[in-house]
Amino acid sequence: MNQPLAGIKILDLSRVLAGPLGSMQLADLGAEVIRIEAPEGKDDIRHWWPFVNEESTYYLCANRNKKSVTINLKKEEGKALFKKMAAEADVIIENFKTGTLERLGLDYNTLKSLKEDIILCSVTGYGQTGPYKDLPGYDPVIQAVGGLMDITGHPDSEETRVGTPVVDIMTSHYVAISILAALRKRDVSGEGERIDLSLLDIQVASLGNIASSYLLTGHISKRMGNAHGNITPxxxxxxxxxxxxxxxxxxxxxxxxxxxxxxxxxxxxxxxxxxxxxxxxxxxxxxxxxxxxxxxxxxxxxxxxxxxxxxxxxxNNVEQVFNHPQIKAREMVQKRRHPTLGEIKTVRNPIKFTNTKVEEKSHPPILGEHTVDILMDYGLSENEIKELKENGVI
CATH class of the missing domain: 3.30.1540.10 (formyl-coa transferase, domain 3)
Incomplete structure (x- = not known):
């Protein structure tokens, strides 16, 4: 049986974690996800420790089942090339600072003129509107501003961030959910969509009962270590x-x-x-x-x-987690061949369907690994691709 999102094409301009994790979830479900990266590899996540033979383990956790094409969007030829690809895409994901797409001449209205029903998902720290819209927003900063740090840690210790980049991870889920909803809407109405996701909005929405307690009673929850404010033991x-x-x-x-x-x-x-x-x-x-x-x-x-x-x-510590009998029974670790690393292990997508197998189909791509093949699919000749490379466009 085909994967649920087979036939959906996504151009992923996002970097670091929230956007790439979201697009990976869609890739796991069968969408064709093409990472559009700068030729010099500016995605910070490719350069974060620790490494395995110069490949970042951080990058490897968020980019399976994708392809990588390098395009310099600051050059006119690069913009033209991207527009050619956008005209055949269903979804574009980006997490540039607010206003960057407009400065590049790749704003939503421009993209919509290329493909009427295009879906553009933009992920920023603070959203496309409001007094903070132009500021960069990284996970730990959003944990602080959004109230999560103030309720995390022991009462007699300092405020503490959650041990994983939980805001990025939660945001990645909203990336996938909102795009799936927009695709459903498009299939029914024929209309595209502009999605505006803010890490801060998502953090606040995820305060759950903490937010409800304050909004309905004025109660300001504080740190309680590993205890629960409303239940004991x-x-x-x-x-x-x-x-x-x-x-x-x-x-x-x-x-x-x-x-x-x-x-x-x-x-x-x-x-x-x-x-x-x-x-x-x-x-x-x-x-x-x-x-x-x-x-x-x-x-x-x-x-x-x-x-x-x-x-x-x-x-449990992380080693004990992966030796846990339930994790082994659920086959949460999978193995995959990588062109430079040999066999690698990754965490399996946790979605388990009855009639569809969600699996890792391809390794996290090396920078620009698929540039030539994909550009040839779009009708470019070997000589044209060679010239683009010589001119620093790809």
Whole structure:
């Protein structure tokens, strides 16, 4: 069976992470994604440590199933070449600073004149409008401005960014979702779309219950470490060997936890009888629980609590994650041949269909790897391509 997005052509002008991760999701689903890069390779992500034989592992995580064509968009011949490709594209993704496409003469109206139903997805730090629209926005800055850092970390420590570039990752999902919605709209109405995605907007939209608590009650949430502001016990506890995360999300689970720990009296204790009671007496309960968890190893507690269907799990490092039996059973690591690196391992796309296999079809492309082949597909001769290369256009 064909992939869901087979026949969709995407020109990806985006760099670093949010845009490329989004286009990779679409490529995984069968879209033809062509990365348009500067001949000198200006995408920062290609130059970020650590490296494997001069290939950035950061770049490798976000660019499988794509092709790479180098075009200098600052040259008129390069713009003409891009317009030729845009006239046959379904989607264009870009994350230049606000106004860059206009300065290049490749704004939405120009692109629309080339193909009436074109979809342009623009990703910026602060969006196309507003007083901050011209400022650069990187993931950790957006985590700070958007309130995420202020609620991350322990109460007595400094504000902390999330360990992964979570704003970029969340934005990549919106890239894919918005483009899929625009494609659906186009198929029904014949109309294209201009999509304006802001990292800051997405960060704020992702505050979830934190935002709702403030907007509806005025409550300003603060850092609570690994604890939850509205539920307890819902945090990490140190066991005899290492910590474990326990999420007893309701009274029934707490009562089961008490029974497993042979502390049945907690179920009738007025301090702990309901979640509201436990929130009021959080520190007293935590002290009692800490003493119990120290009596056994994390794996022992995991087995006991899991048998009672209480959500829990040890705090694993990355090596332990990829050795986890569930990760292995779900085949979340896949292998692929790379032209210069040999066999490489990557994380598999987590989407699992019943009737369609989502898989890695091609390696993350080397800079300009497909330039000649693709330009020939657009009707350029070998001599024309040679001349463009000599003139620094490709």
């Amino acid at each position: 819902y945090e990490t506890f140190q066991c005899a060997d290492k910590p474990i995360m326990v999420a007893a999300g309701n009274d029934r689970m707490f009562y089961k936890l008490a029974e497993i720990m042979e502390r049945g009296e907690w179920k009738e204790d007025a301090r702990f009888k309901t979640n509201a009671d436990r929130i009021k007496n959080r520190e007293q309960l935590r002290n009692l629980l800490e003493a119990e968890f120290l009596k056994k190893d994390a794996d022992q507690w995991e087995e006991l609590l899991s048998s009672a269907m209480i959500p829990c799990g040890p705090v």
